[in-house]
Amino acid sequence: MTALITSVETLVAPFSTSAWLDQQRISTPMGWFPRHADRRSSWRGPGADLVWVMISTDDPAVFGIGQTRGGRVTEALITEHLRHLLVGQDALEITWRTEELARAAMPYADGGVSAMGVAACELALWDLSARAAEMPLFRLLGGRDAALPYYLTCADPDMVSDLDDELLVGAALVKVPMAYGPAYGRTGLRQNLDRIETLRSKLPDHVEIGVDCFMSWNVGYATRFAVQAERADLGLAWIEEPLPRLDLSGHAELRQRIAPVRVAGGEHAFGLADGLRLLESRALDVLQADVTWCGGLATARTLAAVASQAGVVFAPHLSGAHPWALHLLAACGPEVLAEVLVGVGAPAAAPRPDTSPGVGLDPADLGFRQ
Known part of the structure; x- marks a missing residue:
């Protein structure tokens, strides 16, 4: 054919x-x-x-x-x-x-x-x-039809109150972006901590917290944040993209400093070589390769397999909004997480891949004429 x-x-x-x-x-x-x-x-x-x-x-x-x-x-x-x-x-x-x-x-x-x-x-x-x-697609990849483990990304702690109870309780963690970086010193650090303290008060005890820093922190600042969050027993699970995307030594040093808090990243890894460098240097605990940026599904699939062998969780960036990523996750092992972006097409239940042929997209819905 x-x-x-x-x-x-x-x-x-x-x-x-x-x-x-x-x-x-x-x-x-x-x-x-x-x-x-x-x-x-x-x-x-x-x-x-x-x-x-x-x-x-x-x-x-x-x-x-x-x-x-x-x-x-x-x-x-x-x-x-x-x-x-x-x-x-x-x-x-x-x-x-x-x-x-x-x-x-x-x-x-x-x-x-x-x-x-x-x-x-x-x-x-x-x-x-x-x-x-x-x-x-997940069948073509050898996957199965099942709900996927997931976490939620929210703009701020107040959005949690509007979430469906079942969706919230089933989440592995809730992630919020941080508002301040090193340029704002102790005052900004305190406001970042206040943000996750507020979030903690709105979550069930078993749901952990993640923070996203968009490559804007440094090792010292991230360490101070993690240490203070741990002292306050806020349930901080990971710090995402704390450093420039390929600062391999910095990521590895930070991992050692803040464990058991994990380091997540890799969404801005462009190509197989970038992703493998992050894994081989033991820079991450959670790999967040983006299937629409890294070169495609085959690259992401290879990175998922290597991550699994290294004991690194595979959690593709924005996967709840990327049907190709959901189909890939359905064909991976158990150590995976889908990301659900709250307020941007968030589902009312755990994400799972579409069961129609392909990935389930209708060209007419996107504006293509057939």
């Missing part, structure tokens, strides 16, 4: 311009610049925008949908370069198609936009292959 690619279409859509992700104060590497400290929307540009890709074949019933970020920048790579390498080729040869795209994009950069553009196309090819086989 073959499925010859006839077209590669793209759509760009805002991701979070009006949502809390971009409008509230969140600690980021730009926090040192006062004019950019209050809102991510002041500096993020097109990088936050979604890019949808639909790959169609000579059989109208066989098509696939993928997604990434990078807005018009990534879209240009796909439409002006990668598309021409795909049209006329067999879509079911996923490994060959993806390898061609990755090698062709090497002159631009090793990672970043290149990895995102390739990921969007590769995810579409996986969706397409599952539709061609008339089965959900």
